[in-house]
Amino acid sequence: MGGVTVADAEAAFGEFVASSSPSLLRAAWLLTGDQSLAQDLVQAALERAWTRWNRVADADESVAYVRKMMTSIFLTWRRRRWWGEIPSSSSWPRVPVTEVTEDALVRHCVLVALASLSPRQRAVVVLRYFVDLSKVETAAALGCSLGTVKTHAARALRQLRSAPPARRAVAQGGDG
Secondary structure, three states, X not given: OOOOOHXXXXXXXXXXXXXXXXXXXXXXXXXXXXXXXXXXXXXXXXXXHHHOHHHHHHOOOHHHHHHHHHHHHHHHHHHXXXXXXXXXXXXXXXXXXXXXXXXXXXXXXXXXXXXXXXXXXXXXXXXXXXXXXXXXHHHHHHOOOHHHHHHHHHHHHHHHHHOHHHHHHHHXXXXX
């Protein structure tokens, strides 16, 4: 690692993990729609980042570098025929309607709407509108062209606007 001791690299990586994990976890949760899968996704990306830490640490934007790894891993997971258990909605605890807050309802509607998108569309929406990357940054993170990002974003937003559970949330949020 170019004159850097293993202990120094471990300390720098530990600081990076501590400072970047919350934002990476938020993006991963939006991509996967599941807290456990989100944690697994962040863990997988950080494992991959550690093996390439000299390149990641030297990158202008280390978090963006790891976010790109995370998105790539997510899309790879989604292409596999079987990637784990899928819980059914019948096993979720029933919450009385009086206990559901409007924020929780909006979060649920957004997750349901995101789950209806293709993995690529979902990745574009999460990176563009939740992580707040530009179109160019989103294209770089996904390793695709700017036109592909625009196409996926347009199709995803059209689908989200037409989905009954998300119609209100998208209408309140606008185009971003």
